Amino acid sequence: MALHTHKKLLTVLLASVTSLLIAPTAFAAPVVLQLDYEIPVEQNQVAFVPFAGDSVMSAVVLNDLNRTELKATSTGLPQQPRSISELAGTLPVWQNTGIPYLVVGSTRTDRGKIITxxxxxxxxxxxxxxxxxxxxxxNNKESMRYAGHVIADKIYQLITGIPGDFSGRIAYIEETGVGKNKVSRLKVMDADGENAKTITEVKGSIFAPAWSPDGAKIAYSVLRDKSYQTIYVQNVNGGGASHITPYNGTSISPSFSPDGSKIIFSGSFEGSENIYEINAGGGNLRKLTNWPSSESQPSYAPDGKSFVFASNKAAFSRPEIYRYEFDSGRISKVSRGGYASTPKYSSDGTQIGFLSGRSAAIMDNNGAIITNIGNTGLDEGVSFSPNGKRVVYASSQGGKGVITIKSLNGGASFGKSGQGTIRSPVWSANPNN
Structure with missing residues (x-):
């Protein structure tokens, strides 16, 4: 068990025995001693007993929990129980460990399925x-790994009251080659950085992937040689991509509505860049902004009542972030001066990840910066995890593209490197919540 200690000063008042013997009726002056001593403090919040009969899920669960603020341990435990009934008579021993929560379990096979x-x-x-x-x-490794993430989600929720974010997946772009030899791959990986798969590959560039609310589809734009950027919607689990913006001009930066029925995006096929709304399957195009400046990078609010976007209305080289309200068509500025772009909402709508100058940052709904992530080396902001307790972003380290998952509340942060340049990681919602 991982323990740390901190010092306290113990003040001890000792009566002088000599004084008492000499003058039994008088109060002797106390002798004050200050002693340094160590108090052990348990850092782990969860004792995790690997599930009996399991060889895959337990490691996933333990790894997930250890990347949160909870921290977990499976070593040095006094017992290896499989259920609470096996704690009869030994509960005081567990209470003496100082670890407030214990997770136990076992697996069994039923009609070809693994039941945990x-x-x-x-x-x-x-x-x-x-x-x-x-x-x-x-009964296969991929399914069992995913089950481990789902279990970790539930454990986290039972303890904290907040849904976990382990069973969501992360989509990102991996680029290799340059110029006419550039190849871009849209990839998806588990939230622990494992199990990466290529969803689609193009000769050219892929930009700005966006998940559908159910995690089944990804919208993205493609730029091929001698062509405009145009938007496709791809099924994650197989099948071809649907081309939804067959227009004579650029279409980029899609964002799904919370119910998955609409997509907003930035288009320049009618002059300057403006924000448009379209059915998720294509058709029923509607123009939402009509300024002479360039409006881009829209992001739906979780309640579907508004969206934020970047605009260079104030100055050509200094975009700022604005909010559009669907009911009234009212547009108001959100960011508070300075370069601000690539806004993305948190799942609860209280925070917006964005690019503040050259630094990735997070602001509240009133434009006040509450977290500065720092310069990542790429002109991109951050994407929130499903519960808003972590963010994911791309950077370059030692010539390699890196995806970094950073905790915002005291959990561990970690990185996952890839081939070539990594761009635009975005976290899907948890399909189980």
Whole structure:
């Protein structure tokens, strides 16, 4: 178990025995001693007993939890129980560890499926949180890894009251080659950086992927040689891509509406760049902005009532972020001066990730910067995890493209390198929440 200590000063008041013997009726002056001593403090919030009979999921669960503020350990535990019933008579031993939560469980096979029964125990109270949990998975490594992420989500939610963000996936662009030899791949990986797969590949450039709310589709734009950028919608689990903007001009930066029925994007096929709305399957095009400046990079608010976007209305080389309200058509400035672009909402609509000059940053809905991520080396902002407790962004380190997942509340941050240049990572919503 991971322990750390901190010092306290212990003040001890000792009566002088000599004084008491000499003058038993008088109060002796106390002798004050200050002693340094070490108090052990348990950092781990979760004791995790690997599931009996499992060889895949337990490692995934432990890894996920250790990248949150909870921290978990599976070493040095006093016992290897599979359920709360096996703690009879030993609960005080677990309480003495100082770890507030215990996760136990086991796996079994039923009709070709792997069934996992697990329990999250409040150690101090000696009770289960929401009773026994059960999850079914196909009997293959990929399905079982995903089940591990789902279980980690549930454990995190039971303890914190906040849905976990492990079962969402991250889409990103990987570029190799230059000029006419450039190849771009749209890839998807698990939220722990593993299990990366190529969804589509083009000779040219892919830009600005955006997930549908159900995590089944990704919209993105493609730029091929001697062509305009144009938007496609791709099924993540197979099948061809649908071309939804067959217009004579640039279409870029798609964003799905919260119900998945619409897409807003930036288009320049009627002159300067403006924001348009279109059905997610194409058709029913509607122009939303009509300024003479360039409006780009729209991002739907989670409630669907508005969206934010970047505009160079104030100065050609200094974009700022504005908000468009659907009901009234009212447009108001959000950012507070300076270069601000690539806005993306958090899932609860209270924060906006964006590019502040050369630095990735996060602001609140009133434009006040609340977190500065720093210069990533790319002109891109950040994308939030489903629960808003982490962000993902691309950078370049040592000539390699890197995807960084950064905790915003004390959890561990980590990076995943790839081939060539990495761009525009974006986190899908959790399909299980």
């Amino acid at each position: 029964d697990y329990e999250v125990i409040d150690v101090k109270a000696g009770r289960l949180l929401e009773g026994k949990q059960t999850l079914s998975a196909d």
